[in-house]
Amino acid sequence: MSLTDPAHLTAKLIRCPSVTPIEGGALVLLEELLGKAGFVCTRADRGEVSNLFARWGDKGHPRTFGFNGHTDVVPLGDEAAWTMPPFGAEEKDGFMYGRGATDMKSGVAAFAAAAIDFVQSTPPEGAVILTITGDEEGESVDGTTALLDYMATEGEAMTACLVGEPTCPDQMGEMIKIGRRGSLTARFTVVGIQGHSAYPHRANNPLNAMVRLMDQLASHELDQGTDHFDASTLAVVTIDTGNTATNVIPAQVTSAVNIRFNDAHSGASLTRWLQEETAKIATEFDLQINVDVKVSGESFITPPGPLSDLVAAAVEAECGVKPTLSTTGGTSDARFVKNHCPVVEFGLVGRTMHQVDERVEVAQIHQLKAVYSRILTNFFS
Incomplete structure (x- = not known):
């Protein structure tokens, strides 16, 4: 043979x-x-x-x-x-x-x-x-x-x-x-009020809320690792307004984060956490924030x-x-x-x-x- x-x-x-x-x-x-x-x-x-x-x-x-x-x-x-x-x-x-x-x-x-x-x-x-x-x-x-x-x-x-x-x-x-590790991607959309950058009080800048939210998420320690896994990680992978003008406050901003998580979490528990953090920022800035989560694997x-x-x-x-x-x-x-x-x-x-x-x-x-x-x-x- x-x-x-x-x-x-x-x-x-x-x-x-x-x-x-x-x-x-x-x-x-x-x-x-x-x-x-x-x-x-x-x-x-x-x-x-x-x-x-x-x-x-x-x-x-x-x-x-x-x-x-x-x-x-x-x-x-x-x-x-x-x-x-x-x-x-x-x-x-x-x-x-x-x-x-x-x-x-x-x-x-x-x-x-x-x-x-x-x-x-x-x-x-x-x-x-x-x-x-x-x-x-x-x-x-x-x-x-x-x-x-x-x-x-x-x-x-x-x-x-x-x-x-x-x-x-x-x-x-x-x-x-x-x-x-598990993998989760969350996409966020903040809807504000467009306006002139010289008159920010007449607008409601969605970037302020988005930046605060992204900082809160990225600064949070998810865990310190488990017996067989390193610590979970969260990375901000994009923030986008589509705005090319420097004198315009945009009406909307989108962003996304990717989380690679260990067995201290599940896709469901992380989704709940993301929704809770989003709701806090939405209330603080009086803005609508939508979050869409996709778990590609536990x-x-x-x-x-x-x-x-x-x-x-x-x-x-x-x-x-x-x-x-x-x-x-x-x-x-x-x-x-x-x-x-x-x-x-x-x-x-x-x-x-x-x-x-x-x-x-x-x-x-x-x-x-x-x-x-x-x-x-x-x-x-």
């Missing part, structure tokens, strides 16, 4: 221009490859989003290991600034260049290659499931959630899952994610235990590094998988993800496949 080359597969995936929500041929390629290896493949598409579910082994087996990942990528940015073709997968000095090289076509290629070789060389007593979406970099409403909805409808289930996102800041093997943690031990042992064996168990960084689709089964994340060094000239060290793709292969072997042993 010839082994599946994860670097070759990464290159083929990079050459698929799959900018969210365009499928670009990436899932078609994987479906064909996995189908030939004996996986039962189903497209769980929803809306404009393409999703792939693939299972080897018996449906509903109580010992089922799952991988989750995405083939969609962020836009190129300034294409003229790229020194290598963004969908070329060209190699230079041991690196492969292209959009998605790090985030996360290499991760998908590594776990697909590991799964194919594992079930063909040592067919396990159990099942292996791959859930791959084309909507992780976008709104994420029709991606992994659609796959999980499909699984629930069809009676499919994973015992444990590994998300192949890049998790290592600088060195291969240094970090496993066992949880993620904080979660998979407590250290059998799954993190399994992954950590494989990482240390293949990378020679004892990984840190972390909850740092942004959000990922693990926030959806955690409602289905225990989930952790492990993948490559992510320093160039979303950047111009995104690239991956080719040797690390092979190393990542080796980690995933060892995880499968040990899980089913």
Whole structure:
């Protein structure tokens, strides 16, 4: 049996221009490859989003290991600034260049290659499931959630899952994610009375209220961290009036804040706090302030235990590094998988993800496949 080359597969995936929500041929390629290896493949598409579910082994087996990942990528940015073709997968000095090289076509290629070789060389007593979406970099409403909805409808289930996102800041093997902070965005609109800046008493300046509100929120200490999480953070990300004149008090101002929160909070508790603070400022300045809150994910943690031990042992064996168990960084689709089964994340060094000239060290793709292969072997042993 010839082994599946994860670097070759990464290159083929990079050459698929799959900018969210365009499928670009990436899932078609994987479906064909996995189908030939004996996986039962189903497209769980929803809306404009393409999703792939693939299972080897018996449906509903109580010992089922799952991988989750995405083939969609962020836009190129300034294409003229790229020194290598963004969908070329060209190699230079041991690196492969292209959009998605790090985030996360290499991760998908590594776990697909590991799964194919594992079930063909040592067919396990159990099942292996791959859930791959084309909507992780976008709104994420029709991606992994659609796959999980499909699984629930069809009676499919994973015992444990590994998300192949890049998790290592600088060195291969240094970090496993066992949880993620929650993410909340709040948008505020203050409606005042427009007027001449020389006669402020004849107007009601919405900026005064907005600046006070933003200062109150940004100055507030949400917490000092918890057992597995750093302190929650709130960032003011925009304040806008659309006003280009210096002699006009605007009629309206909008702003937004983003909160990354730990397990001391929930989206609901933070929403209540934001509404209370907003109401105080609205009363103080006698102005109407509207607040619209969107929670894109709650904080979660998979407590250290059998799954993190399994992954950590494989990482240390293949990378020679004892990984840190972390909850740092942004959000990922693990926030959806955690409602289905225990989930952790492990993948490559992510320093160039979303950047111009995104690239991956080719040797690390092979190393990542080796980690995933060892995880499968040990899980089913």
